[in-house]
Amino acid sequence: MALNLVISKIKKFYNGKEVLKDCSFSFDKSGIYVLMGPNGSGKSTLLRICALLEQPDTGEVNYFEDNKALQNDLNLMRRITLVLPNIGAFNTTVFKNIAYGLKIRGMKREEIKERVEKALDFVGLLHKKNQNALTLSSGEIKRMGIARAIVLEPEILFLDEPTASVDTENTKIIEDIIIQLKKNRNSIVIMSTHDTSSAKRAGDFVLFLNDGKLVS
Amino acid sequence: MNFILEAFKQAFYLIVNLDRELLTIICLSLEVSGGALLIAAITGIPIGAFAGLKKFYGRQAVLTILNTFMGLPPVVVGLFLYLLLSRSGPFGFLSLLYTPTAMVIAQSILAFPIVAALTHSACVKVDSNVRLAAKTLGATSLQITLTVIREARYGIIAAVVAAFGRVMAEVGSILIVGGNIAGYTRVMTTTIALETDKGNFELAMALGIILLLISFAINFVLFSFQKKGVIKHQWL
Numbered sequence: 322m323a324l325n326l327v328i329s330k331i332k333k334f335y336n337g338k339e340v341l342k343d344c345s346f347s348f349d350k351s352g353i354y355v356l357m358g359p360n361g362s363g364k365s366t367l368l369r370i371c372a373l374l375e376q377p378d379t380g381e382v383n384y385f386e387d388n389k390a391l392q393n394d395l396n397l398m399r400r401i402t403l404v405l406p407n408i409g410a411f412n413t414t415v416f417k418n419i420a421y422g423l424k425i426r427g428m429k430r431e432e433i434k435e436r437v438e439k440a441l442d443f444v445g446l447l448h449k450k451n452q453n454a455l456t457l458s459s460g461e462i463k464r465m466g467i468a469r470a471i472v473l474e475p476e477i478l479f480l481d482e483p484t485a486s487v488d489t490e491n492t493k494i495i496e497d498i499i500i501q502l503k504k505n506r507n508s509i510v511i512m513s514t515h516d517t518s519s520a521k522r523a524g525d526f527v528l529f530l531n532d533g534k535l536v537s
Numbered sequence: 538m539n540f541i542l543e544a545f546k547q548a549f550y551l552i553v554n555l556d557r558e559l560l561t562i563i564c565l566s567l568e569v570s571g572g573a574l575l576i577a578a579i580t581g582i583p584i585g586a587f588a589g590l591k592k593f594y595g596r597q598a599v600l601t602i603l604n605t606f607m608g609l610p611p612v613v614v615g616l617f618l619y620l621l622l623s624r625s626g627p628f629g630f631l632s633l634l635y636t637p638t639a640m641v642i643a644q645s646i647l648a649f650p651i652v653a654a655l656t657h658s659a660c661v662k663v664d665s666n667v668r669l670a671a672k673t674l675g676a677t678s679l680q681i682t683l684t685v686i687r688e689a690r691y692g693i694i695a696a697v698v699a700a701f702g703r704v705m706a707e708v709g710s711i712l713i714v715g716g717n718i719a720g721y722t723r724v725m726t727t728t729i730a731l732e733t734d735k736g737n738f739e740l741a742m743a744l745g746i747i748l749l750l751i752s753f754a755i756n757f758v759l760f761s762f763q764k765k766g767v768i769k770h771q772w773l
Contacts, residue, residue, distance in 0.1 A: 409664060409671075411688060421684075422675055
């Protein structure tokens, strides 16, 4: 059975302001969940909490498999991945950026090469594999971030504003990549955006985060 | 004016003919400074990186001390080391005074704060998203630390090169603890000081030219690494 995510009564405060108010939801079906809301509504915070990068002030984040709760440890962290709005590109080639996650898992060189090239081809960056990642355009960097995550074949993939600060052409490419991802894999993708058209095109389930409250 | 030109001429003659004394002095200089740099790098890089990546009690004090010690006067280091290594000092039994080892220790003390402080600075400058990205990709704490150090590599190399420049040009401390013994502890800078005193400008000039060339080379390397390190996001 696949990995499920259940969040219950999540609260988060920043500088005394309540950013998330009792957010609860169960991500138990495969597909693309689109988390919508205006800027500053807490989408990124919620994604970071779900991806175990931040702790909620109250409430719980639980991952389940076969109805059994999993421990929030490194093993679980390696089954999920979050693509940040600023992806944090490493000052090295595009290939090495994407190979990073596989390398730290101790995968063999030949397998890394095969998987990285497949991921690069998927996001249309194979021809740039030897280029320094910091010299890519913003749209290409976002695509590289997605490739760096999907090469790990995460069971739950979080995408934080994947089309923000990207031109129309790259937005379309990124949306196509996400839609293709849904067709190819039977997993959960949770994506935040404030773009309604992106949500309509890519999303199976739409969630709204408004004034810190999560509404499906 | 003539004696300057004559000194230049003789200096080039010594360099071109690979004068034995000149080569011995250059080799010893590189050995002493290289050894000191190795020690400073082995100790300074981990300490600098640790101070840059981890928050601990007294971190600010450590950084203040490191930054202050970057400008340590070499003669003061030489004096303290002399007192420690002299026969009546606490480490006199080691008989290290007036040996190349004492010179390596002195230069290590001078190079260490430079390597550590500049390594700290290089690690701090690494984009915080790099750290977060490594975490989202499943890196352990150690792997995250190594990733940040790798991202700071050009800054760290620049730190080591800068420290090398400092110790190669240093004269005060090694003169005190090395003693400037011909063929044993006589290095480029101490020879220049001594030969100038004696009025033998040829050897002093020849060593001065070599020292300048080394300095040029160091700055060239430093500039190259600094340039490589400043590739920035064009869009993000």
